[in-house]
Amino acid sequence: MHPSEGLPSSPGKGSPSRTGKDSAKPAARGGAPVIAARGLDLVFATADAPVHALKDIDLDIFRGEFVSLIGPSGCGKTTLLRVVADLERPTGGAITVNGMSPDEARRQRAYGYVFQAAALYPWRTIEKNVALPLEIMGIDRAEQRRRIDQGLDLVGLTGFGRKFPWQLSGGMQQRASIARALSFDPDLLLMDEPFGALDEIVRDHLNEELLKLWAKTNKTIVFVTHSIPEAVFLSTRIVVMSPRPGKIHEIIDCDLGSERPLDIRDTPEFLAIAHRVREGLRAGHGYD
């Protein structure tokens, strides 16, 4: 497990919960960016030809935003998230996370990371998995207990702490991995296609739950997805990427407010944004 997977920072650090519909609007952006990338480049040296995974990425993400990265396979979404998390080093440009280098941000446990697969340790119970980052941090038992209970409650897994991962459904396992990522209350949550492997009904449900969690905690979330409806449903902004080399094709504001019932997906506003994202993907892909 990446050392900072899971991590919350100090409790009560967040700003007030998002309540009004307008609070997710782009106008709410402000202050120093949580993530600031300038001219970011990453070329992987491989045995045959170098792979230009990221090219000239300029991106600011502000506190409390929910930003999705969408684009065709191989356009560099995961690589960008991994650069933020200090799992990859850029070969050019600059990036800061909470005003620090990704390396410092990792050491300060500035973010939690949720992987595509739940990546829970099968020999540990759910609560022991959630507690793992806290054990690494040397948090005392009583505080661990408090944070485990809080985390399981946040993701709707109260009562399942003593189960082992294999006793839970895929969706529940993924929720447990989110609880682990939240266990030390990071302001920033990096999520790499966390619901990609789940069936549509479970995915819808977890989308709703994630949105509620985001509204309740005012965290900044960066979310990788292949799904246009998922990106539009969840995000305040959608970063459309294009491949070879991976770059930002377009950034689309998703001004739907923070109260988003699932049936918002049938509204003209939602469909108009989804259409723009699809057009952006098509243009960036160079099919036309």
Ligand SMILES: Nc1ncnc2c1ncn2[C@@H]1O[C@H](COP(=O)(O)OP(=O)(O)OP(=O)(O)O)[C@@H](O)[C@H]1O
């Ligand atoms: N460690 C690596 N070494 C060499 N090439 C790599 C490495 N990691 C990623 N790549 C390449 O970099 C490019 C971007 O990969 P990345 O996984 O970031 O794309 P992605 O948009 O997340 O794709 P997907 O949607 O399929 O997950 C791809 O061409 C990939 O093959």
